[in-house]
Amino acid sequence: MKQLIDIQVKTTHLQIDECYDFVTDPSCGGLALFVGTVRNKNKGESITKLTFEAYTAMALKEMKKIAETCINEKGANKISLHHRIGDVLISEKAVIIAVSSTHRAAAFEACQYAIDTLKETVPIWKKEFLVDGSYWVNATP
Amino acid sequence: MKQLIDIQVKTTHLQIDECYDFVTDPSCGGLALFVGTVRNKNKGESITKLTFEAYTAMALKEMKKIAETCINEKGANKISLHHRIGDVLISEKAVIIAVSSTHRAAAFEACQYAIDTLKETVPIWKKEFLVDGSYWVNATP
Amino acid sequence: MELILFGIIKEWVTETDIDLQENNIQTVKDLKLYLLNKYPQLNSLSSYMIAVNQTYAEDNMVLSTDAEVAILPPVSGG
Amino acid sequence: MELILFGIIKEWVTETDIDLQENNIQTVKDLKLYLLNKYPQLNSLSSYMIAVNQTYAEDNMVLSTDAEVAILPPVSGG
Numbered sequence: 001m002k003q004l005i006d007i008q009v010k011t012t013h014l015q016i017d018e019c020y021d022f023v024t025d026p027s028c029g030g031l032a033l034f035v036g037t038v039r040n041k042n043k044g045e046s047i048t049k050l051t052f053e054a055y056t057a058m059a060l061k062e063m064k065k066i067a068e069t070c071i072n073e074k075g076a077n078k079i080s081l082h083h084r085i086g087d088v089l090i091s092e093k094a095v096i097i098a099v100s101s102t103h104r105a106a107a108f109e110a111c112q113y114a115i116d117t118l119k120e121t122v123p124i125w126k127k128e129f130l131v132d133g134s135y136w137v138n139a140t141p
Numbered sequence: 142m143k144q145l146i147d148i149q150v151k152t153t154h155l156q157i158d159e160c161y162d163f164v165t166d167p168s169c170g171g172l173a174l175f176v177g178t179v180r181n182k183n184k185g186e187s188i189t190k191l192t193f194e195a196y197t198a199m200a201l202k203e204m205k206k207i208a209e210t211c212i213n214e215k216g217a218n219k220i221s222l223h224h225r226i227g228d229v230l231i232s233e234k235a236v237i238i239a240v241s242s243t244h245r246a247a248a249f250e251a252c253q254y255a256i257d258t259l260k261e262t263v264p265i266w267k268k269e270f271l272v273d274g275s276y277w278v279n280a281t282p
Numbered sequence: 283m284e285l286i287l288f289g290i291i292k293e294w295v296t297e298t299d300i301d302l303q304e305n306n307i308q309t310v311k312d313l314k315l316y317l318l319n320k321y322p323q324l325n326s327l328s329s330y331m332i333a334v335n336q337t338y339a340e341d342n343m344v345l346s347t348d349a350e351v352a353i354l355p356p357v358s359g360g
Numbered sequence: 361m362e363l364i365l366f367g368i369i370k371e372w373v374t375e376t377d378i379d380l381q382e383n384n385i386q387t388v389k390d391l392k393l394y395l396l397n398k399y400p401q402l403n404s405l406s407s408y409m410i411a412v413n414q415t416y417a418e419d420n421m422v423l424s425t426d427a428e429v430a431i432l433p434p435v436s437g438g
Binding site for chain 4: 036052053054055057058059061083094095115118119120121122123124125126127136137138139140141
């Protein structure tokens with residue numbers, strides 16, 4: 001069977017082309033992509049870099065669940081989910097999600113579902129480094 | 142003022158990188174992209190190629206209106222809208238829309254609004270070439 | 283008045299210069315009636331629009347001889 | 361039982377091997393109570409989850425000594 005799902009958690013730069021090339025297909029007319037990059041500010045504070053830590057084995061499993069839901073329930077044809085870990089600098093890509101579908105509405109819906117769910121369920125943690133310290137994002141209320 | 146809008150109608154291959162590079166920005170955390178490619182089938186008929194014809198001067202104006210709405214009303218920071226014209230083969234990109242935003246929900250909403258509206262208002266016409274003939278898409282009910 | 287044609291309409295309508303005065307055409311609506319009468323195939327379209335100076339025009343817009351007028355079949359870009 | 365720690369929890373919890381029998385821990389809930397008692401900083405978290413063999417675990421799940429157990433602070437990927 002042709003591979004429909006491409007999940008990667010890696011320390012090297014994420015490449016949009018790699019995700020696009022995986023999901024594109026002569027039978028698909030619409031592709032939606034989401035790219036999450038590192039912002040230079042959060043709540044007014046200047047960020048110097050981020051570090052992402054992952055429980056990689058479980059992250060891959062949770063990302064696979066998301067991908068399967070996109071294909072089985074959201075009308076996606078193929079999906080690529082790449083997440084960067086380790087140090088990530090301002091403007092670098094932290095996550096790429098690419099979804100192809102026969103029609104565009106399904107591609108958008110699946111892509112948005114995938115990033116929303118990834119942020120809720122995938123065991124990856126972000127530490128923000130500011131000029132005067134660092135902290136784990138979302139850890140405390 | 143920094144350019145926030147990048148509109149192109151062109152006969153050469155569309156490049157995702159060009160759109161991504163235009164919209165990405167250290168202050169933005171989320172980018173949504175839509176890529177429309179030429180499908181090999183429509184309603185069960187095999188397609189050999191498409192030709193896009195544009196009323197280019199007016200298409201650029203209508204695309205600019207869409208881009209301005211995305212920025213002024215949908216929370217987009219920057220937007221890139223590229224449309225290909227002339228002959229386009231199977232799997233080639235017919236349209237790319239890239240939107241950056243501080244938060245991802247706005248990027249998705251603006252990107253979907255842009256492609257939905259482009260398909261309704263921008264004066265570009267698609268002729269599909271099948272094995273046994275050709276026809277202008279959407280022309281007749 | 284110069285007339286610009288696109289897509290399927292280019293296969294039906296052949297004239298690209300219309301004398302407004304001679305044909306008693308004052309508004310966009312008059313132009314549509316003139317065209318429908320001369321090219322009944324236009325009735326088979328899902329819809330069609332008139333653009334004046336690269337902007338969608340309402341039926342009651344008055345046409346001038348120096349306007350750039352285009353007949354637009356249903357769009358299908360994207 | 362092996363305990364895997366992540367993010368902010370790694371800065372608080374130091375032990376990575378817990379004797380279930382000795383500490384009278386049978387379920388995920390028992391483990392949480394043990395941890396909260398020993399590391400009260402955990403109360404300052406928005407929430408935290410226990411994963412058993414790389415799957416989110418309910419409070420009533422029974423723990424075995426050969427399980428891979430992880431304490432997960434609130435995730436913040438993407």
